[in-house]
Amino acid sequence: MGPGARTSRGHRGAGTSRPRRRAPITFLAVGAISAGLLTACGGESGPPTLTWYTNPDDGGQAExxxxxxxxxxxxYRIETAALPRDASSQREQLVRRLAANDSSIDLISLDPPFIPEFAEAGFLAEIPEDVAAKVTEGVVEGAVAGASWNGELVTVPFWANTQLLWYKKSVVEQAGLDMSRPVTWDQIIQVAKQNGSALGVQGIRAEALTVWVNAMVTSAGGQILENPEAPPEDVRLGLETPAGQAAAKVIQDIVDQGVAGAGLSNRDEDASATLFENGGADFMVNWPFVWPRANGKVEDGSMDQATLDDYGWALYPSMTEGEQSRPPLGGINLGVGAFSKHKDFVLEAAQCITSTENQAYYFRTNGNPPSKEAAFDDPEVREAFPQAPVIRESLQNAAPRPQTPYYNEVSGGLQRTWSPPESVDPNSTPEKATSLIQGVLRKEKLL
Amino acid sequence: MSTTTMPPTKAPKTEPKSAPKGALSDRARSERRLGWMLAGPAFAIMLLVTAYPIVQAFYESLFDYRLTDPDNRSFTWFSNYAVILTDSIWWQALGVTVGITVVTVAVELVLGFALAMVMHKAITSVRPVVRTAILIPYAIITVVSAFAWWYGFNLTSGFVNTWLGLGDYDWFGDTLPALAIICLSEIWKTTPFISLLLLAGLAQVPEVLQEAAKVDGATWLQRLWKVTIPNMKAAIMVALLFRALDAFRIFDNIFIMTRGNNNTESVSFLAYRQTISRLEIGLGSALSVLVFLCVVLIAVVFIKGFKVDLASARGEK
Amino acid sequence: MMGAMSTRERVLWYLGALAIVLYALFPVAWIISLSFKSQGDLTDRNFLPRNPSWGNYETIFSGSARDLFLPALRNSLGICLIATFVSVVLAMFAAYAIARLDFPGKRLILSTALVVAIFPAISIVTPLFNLWRGIGLYDTWPGLIIPYLSLTLPISIWTLAAFFREIPWEMEQAAQVDGATSWQAFRKVIVPLAAPGVFTTAIISFFIAWNDFIYGISLTSTEASRPVPAALAFFTGASQFEEPTGAITAAAVVVTIPVVVLVLLFQRRIVAGLTNGAVKG
Structure with a gap:
């Protein structure tokens, strides 16, 4: 893609600008087969049905x-359609449909890293200014940034996720670690080492690894991409820097000090939570879902109340002593499908879904933190999530992953070179990652 | 009905000629017509769903084309192939794929032969039981079998470590053990197929030869080596060829178990990643073509090199 | 030749058979056992569930995974049955022509079937994905049925051709001589002879279609056409970060039941079909 194309506003694909070879049989086939899907939208008699593509949750989005x-x-009515479990497969599904100008996609639960790609490809309908002003009111800054591309709001911030540092209170007390101030990776590595325990970090070659590396690089004051908005062949990486090396050093230390625990190279968020629950790890960095999950286990009797009571939480570990970390930013924003036939209704629905009240409800029931600060003050939220204040603070400091239309390539290249974690070396890994990602962006390398 | 795009060379001959030497009787001519009328639709569909896509893939492999960026599609000759063939990832994936193919096929051949012998000789009371049992792995969905093996060995849910007393050993944490599990699940699932092919071959070994060898005082091993195996060479070769080609296309197991983690990518998985994940249609198409060429190469090596006569092995004289 | 057999030999046979049965059923038993584990037991690393429960089956049939699993099951059944039916009908005509008629191109058809059978699915999937999007077949039933034919047609043609070659077609004429009309002769004589072969071919084709994964994940994107093997990747725990082991294993068991039933009922035929079509002297 040339530099010219990328400075345009990014909605060039909107509408039906691409008359592709469409054989007449198409209409027959589609009509006959996907009738179930289409009739819902085409029905003159009833109100229109909006289709909302949702990422997996505990039924909250359906509600x-x-x-x-x-x-x-x-x-109007709203129907939900499920997307796959992991973020990159969600993107695959959506891109495949949207690239075919699919008008049955009205509302999309979109992972923030993929927003630039979708906006740039013209898959997202414009958010009018008045709506944009409304939906960003009182929303944490990171979430607004994640919902925007090229300085414009292209999605509606819905919920904002962040990782906390989870620890065993008993262990920390014994080690005399003061958790009221920011702790560093070095500190928790030392404590875990003394205890012969491990850190529940995510080393699997998946998005979780990018989340981890990005959080460490940004916490050390760096950036994975220095100029994410540049055309792909001119993108500069910020890994061959002290920040990139520091991040690699932490991973190397975790492995070398023997606190990686079993199966680091295949460990995802779920496996980390299991490790922590089973006592295999004294510390863990993970999303807040681990809290309702642990509560559920206590309820069905597969975990002791004492284990749950030992759960402690704090801000994400920092890279240098005395400095605050930049925790991972996750969550979901709502995109309006560019080919939707009911954009007004969709915008209305998006505003309803993201209301403060609904965000609080969603947090309480599904464990997904709100992007609106006011929702954190909901008393029921405080009740269900004692860590709500920490989550809120974490969100305020959180750093997004690189915002680029080529995020999939950047993340994929990073995952390939930083995996398995046992092979990470501050002296070579950042360099390898840089050359692979640049090669991939120039289409000179496979991924 | 005929087309010239298929690799086998006989395409031009297929058009029923109206006047070959020595006029055909009406009966023969109508039989021809009927033959093609009956077989034509199946033939046409087979060509349509394979020949057309592979030609299309070849065409698209000459472009730099990203699905989310259709405006910048450009013709780049063979540069996609150059990118792939100079990339160590391709050779790594090819090595993994060939490794899996060789190991699984070799193990399956031995195991499948043993199974076939058992089924061939089994007393009538156990034969149906054995037959039913081995058909189950054959019929089970590959994805399901992959999940079963993965959950069995995986660190959080697996019973294998508990049984073997391995504690927290992570089978999928390194390339070789991960590949070993992938091979195991593949072997479990496909050995029955190979054993059935071999069973059919065993049935063709004339009993008289066996008896004669016995009379001559040949041991069991000698009989196996000198009588049984030479007489079922065709069956063995067909079984090998089919399994090798099947193993080379391995995808489902890897997708479910490792997603290519720890360098366990196969060539099919690599192609999938470029096309479906990266949406680089050009690069992905070039990989597809290369995978196809590899398969053709294996088939040619078998058929020409080992002189496997597929037609006669398949009862077509 | 196996007339007199010592007890020792008999016991050895039984032991051998037992070993084979264990080999074949062990992974199946494991996934069944997993599917009955309760949420808390899934990570206990034991072979057997401590508190067996139907919870995971409830999840897929009436719980949170219902809307994913039931449409997928419907799609899988529908698509595979149609693909099987179409390919068996087409293969029947082709195999009849190959077995009974003399015409040039017979070998070409059989070699084409061979080439199609060895075709790597991944090579077809990229162009099909692009083409299907263009003509609107993406994420539809026909969009899967057509590529499934490339999997099922070749084996159907071989298997049926092998079966048909063994049918004593002269009996048809004999019946006609005895006064039957040609339709009667066909229905009373040929159909009963051909039916088992056709049926066996259908089962084998169904297995192959049922097994597909690459086309299923690449050419679909919603409940409108997503088959079960692809849907297994979509199950989810309470949040998107949690492994849906329970739902996956329960669904895996459910989709294994039809194939096990078919195998149990028709093992003899399936073996005959596979060996017949494959190697024939």
């Missing part, structure tokens, strides 16, 4: 869909 359809007073 929000029901509520907001009800709120519309019968003007």
């Amino acid at each position: 929000l869909a029901r509520r907001c359809a009800e709120d519309s007073g019968g003007r």
Whole structure:
């Protein structure tokens, strides 16, 4: 893609600008087969049905869909369609459909790193200024940044996720570690080492690894991409820097000091949580889902109350003593499908879904933190999530992953070179990652 | 109906000629017509779903084309192939794929032969039981079998470490053990198929020869080596060829178990990643073509090199 | 030749058979056992569940995974049955022509079937994905049925051709001589002879279609056409970070039941079909 194309506003694909070879049989086949999907939208008689592509959760988005359809007073209905579990497969599914100008995609639960790609490809409908002003009111800064591309809001911030440092209170007390101030990776490595325990970090070659590396690089004051908005062949990487090396050093230390625990190279968020629950790790960096999960285990009897009571939480570990970390930023924003036939309704629904009340509900029931600060003050939220204040603070400091339309390539290249974690070396890994990612962006390398 | 895009060379001959030397009787001519009328649709569909896509893939492999960026599609000749063939990842994936193919096929041949012998000789009371049992791995979905093996060896849910007393050993934490599990699941699932092919071959070994060898005082091993195996060479070769080609296309197991983690990518998985994940249609198409060429190469080596006569082995004279 | 057999030999046979049965069923038993584990037991690393429960089956049939699993099951059944039916019908005509008629191009058809059978699916999937998007077959039933034919047609043609070659077609004429009309002769004589072969071919084709994964994940994107093997990758725990082991194993067991039933009922035929079509002297 040339530099010219990328400075344009990014909505060039909107509408039906691409008359592709469409054989007449198409219409027959589509009509006959996907009738079930299409009739819902085409029906003159009933109100339109909006299709909302949701990422997996505990049924919360389906409930929000029901509520907001009800709120519309019968003007529209909302149907949810499930996306796969991991973020990159979610993107694959959506891109494949949207690249075919699929008008049945109305509302999309979108992982922030992929927003630039979608915006640039013209897959997202514009958010009018008045709506943009409304939906960003009182929203944590990181979430707004993650919902924007090229300085414009292209998605509606929905929920904002962040990782905390989870620890065993008993262990920390015994080691005399003061958790009221920011702790560093070095400190927790030392404590875990003394205890013969491990750190529940995610070393699997998947998005989780990028999340980890990005958090460490940004916490050390660096950036994975120095100029993410540049054309792909001119992108400069910020890994061959003290920050990149420091991040690699932490991983190397974890391995060398023997606190990696079993199966680091295949460990994802779920496996980290299991390790922590089983006492295999004294510390863990993970999303807040681990809290409702542990509570559930206590309820069904597979975990002791004492283990749960030992759960402690703090801000994400920092890279240098006395400095604050930049915790990972995750979450989901709502995109409006560029080819949707009911954009007005969709925008309305998106605003309803992201209302403060609904965000609080979603946090309470599904464990996904709100992007609106006000939702944190909900008393029921405080009750369900004693760590709500820490999460809020973490979100305020959180750093997004690189915002580039080529995020998939950047993340994939990073994962390939920083995996397995046992092979990470501050002297060579950043360099390898830089050359692979640049090669991939120039289309000179496979991924 | 005929087309010239297929690799086998006989395409031009297929058009029923209206006047070959020595006029055909009406009956023969109508039989020809009927033959093609009956077999034509199946033939046409087979060509359509394979020949057309591979030609299309070749065409697209000459472009630099990213699905999310269709405006910048450009013709780049063979540069996609150059990128792939100079990239160590391709050779690494090819090595893994060939490794999996050689190991699984070799193990399956031995194991499958043993199974076939058992089924061939088994007393009638156990034969149906054995037959039913080995058909189950054959019929089970590969993805399901991959999940079963993965959950069995995986660190959080697996019973294998508990049974073997291995504690927290991570089978998928390194290339070789991970590949070993992938091979195991592949072997478990496909040995029955190879054993059935071999069973059919065993049935062709004339009993008289066996008896004669016995009379001559040949040991069991000698009989196996001198009588049984030479007489079922065709069956063995067909089994090898089919399994080798099948193993070379391995994808499902790797997708479920490792997703290519720890250098366990196969060539099919690599192609999938470029096309479906990266949406680089040009690069992915070039990989598809290369995978196809590898398969053709294996087939040619078998058929020409080992003189496997597929037609006669398949009862077509 | 196996007339007199010592007890020792008999016991050895039984032991051998037992070993084979264990080999074949062990992974299946494991996944069944997993599917009955309760949420808390899934990570206990034991072979057997401590508190067996139907919880995981409830999840896929009436719980949170229902909307994913049931449409996928419907798609898988529908698509595979149609693909099987189409390929068996087409293969029947082709195999009849190959077995009974003399025409040039017979070998070409069989070699084409061979080439198609060895075709790597991944090579077809990229162009098909692109083409299907262009003509609107992406994420539809026909969009999967057509590529499934490339998997099922070749083996159907071989297997049926092998079966048909063994049918004593002269009996048809004999029946006609005895006064039957040609339709009667066909229905009363040929159909009963050919039916088992056709049926066996259908089962084998169904297995192959049922097994597909690459096309399933690449050419679909919603419940409109996603088959079960692809849907297994979509199950989810309470959040997207949690492994849905329970739901996956329960679904895996459910989709294994039909193939096990078919195998149990028709093992003799399936073996005959596979060996017949494959190697025939």
